[in-house]
């Protein structure tokens with residue numbers, strides 16, 4: 001089981017950054033993507049995304065996410081281009097403004113989603129929550145809830161696969177169905193899956209409780225998350241990105 | 250260490266009681282095995298000892314459970330959990346953190362174990378279950394058996410006085426299962442930790458547990474010293490608990506020869522008995 005959100009251990013500069021810094025960088029990239037309308041600046045941000053993935057030594061995962069997003073993006077691009085009525089026609093009912101607009105939407109989507117997925121690949125969720133609790137004073141209970149929710153996604157998918165395999169063994173042809181048909185076949189399976197998830201989450205809650213969940217305070221975390229020169233440099237980079245987004249709209 | 254008096258428990262919204270009239274008394278340093286068919290109430294009893302019943306799972310609770318002098322109903326779950334560690338039957342729901350090291354850190358951090366003591370505790374626990382090399386791994390990349398060992402390690406790192414394990418070898422191969430029981434014996438003998446282990450593999454219980462409790466439909470069928478419980482072979486077979494073949498054999502011999510033969514629980518004993526009979 002190697003899920004797209006699963007942590008990949010490593011010792012790159014990105015791995016060594018303070019989790020808060022990584023989160024800040026992610027947020028700044030997202031903010032910039034929404035502030036600017038400039039296609040080239042968006043492409044620049046995309047390059048930054050890819051570079052982060054490569055520097056972190058998770059090129060494989062980066063490209064996998066990129067490819068996944070491209071597929072969604074292609075669909076959105078066509079939709080957006082067809083639906084835009086403004087501008088001068090270039091080809092059939094497609095206008096230049098439609099193309100530009102679609103390009104922006106799609107690029108923005110990729111630029112925003114990439115770092116969100118990547119940050120989980122290069123940061124342990126527990127480091128993220130610990131650092132949020134330590135530096136940003138997020139109440140531990142909230143941080144824990146978020147972390148648990150993220151942790152359960154792969155498990156949920158794994159169970160879903162298990163159920164689908166079991167149904168396939170009984171002659172249900174999931175693999176031949178496509179699109180809506182497949183969706184309507186999967187939907188009824190979600191209810192039992194949700195029930196078993198709720199039961200399981202409940203047990204995880206007990207497991208946390210008997211290992212002192214309620215005793216945990218801001219000072220509990222064993223690992224400490226300091227800010228280093230690396231983080232300072234990243235802050236500077238964030239400021240530059242932001243300034244760029246304001247200047248190059 | 251553990252005193253259970255006439256315990257009955259029915260889960261909320263259930264009609265049938267999960268446990269009925271259970272009484273049990275364990276001294277510090279005892280090693281109890283619990284066995285019984287599916288739905289017998291084994292897990293529920295484990296939960297009652299660790300206070301999860303009735304603190305988390307609500308229902309009708311009659312009788313009393315006292316652990317280390319604390320009445321589990323009157324004490325808070327936190328106070329009980331400082332004393333009792335529990336390894337759950339469903340390992341995946343027990344694991345909270347995304348990596349092995351984090352999972353071990355979790356309880357240690359929360360219970361306020363000193364920073365200088367933490368590395369030693371982690372090393373101890375991982376070493377004991379034999380997975381020091383998995384320390385940095387993410388949970389998702391582990392096999393079921395490895396995850397089971399992580400779950401056990403995360404509880405023994407806390408060095409509880411009482412250790413409750415709910416089918417801790419369910420995902421393990423025979424060799425690893427033995428390893429886990431050997432570890433339990435070590436913890437029991439070296440540190441005097443009281444062990445309560447729910448287990449289906451009767452051979453392991455025969456070899457390692459000093460006392461046995463047989464549950465069926467919420468009631469205690471037999472309770473006592475392992476050998477003595479095994480002498481009630483028919484009762485056990487009737488509820489679907491298979492007893493070791495050596496035990497069956499020694500009983501059959503006893504019936505056939507009309508002599509009083511003690512129940513054998515391993516091959517060595519059986520050999521000795523057979524030689525004795527032939528002499």
Ligand SMILES: Nc1ncnc2c1ncn2[C@@H]1O[C@H](COP(=O)(O)OP(=O)(O)OP(=O)(O)O)[C@@H](O)[C@H]1O
Nearest residue numbers: 260263267286287288289290291292293294306338
């Ligand atoms: N959370 C719960 N809510 C309601 N009823 C429950 C709950 N957990 C267990 N029960 C019921 O209590 C009874 C005893 O269950 P328990 O899990 O203790 O059995 P068990 O001996 O551990 O079985 P297994 O060998 O399958 O693990 C069963 O009838 C079960 O349906």
Ligand SMILES: [Mg+2]
Nearest residue numbers: 291292338415
């Ligand atoms: Mg059970």
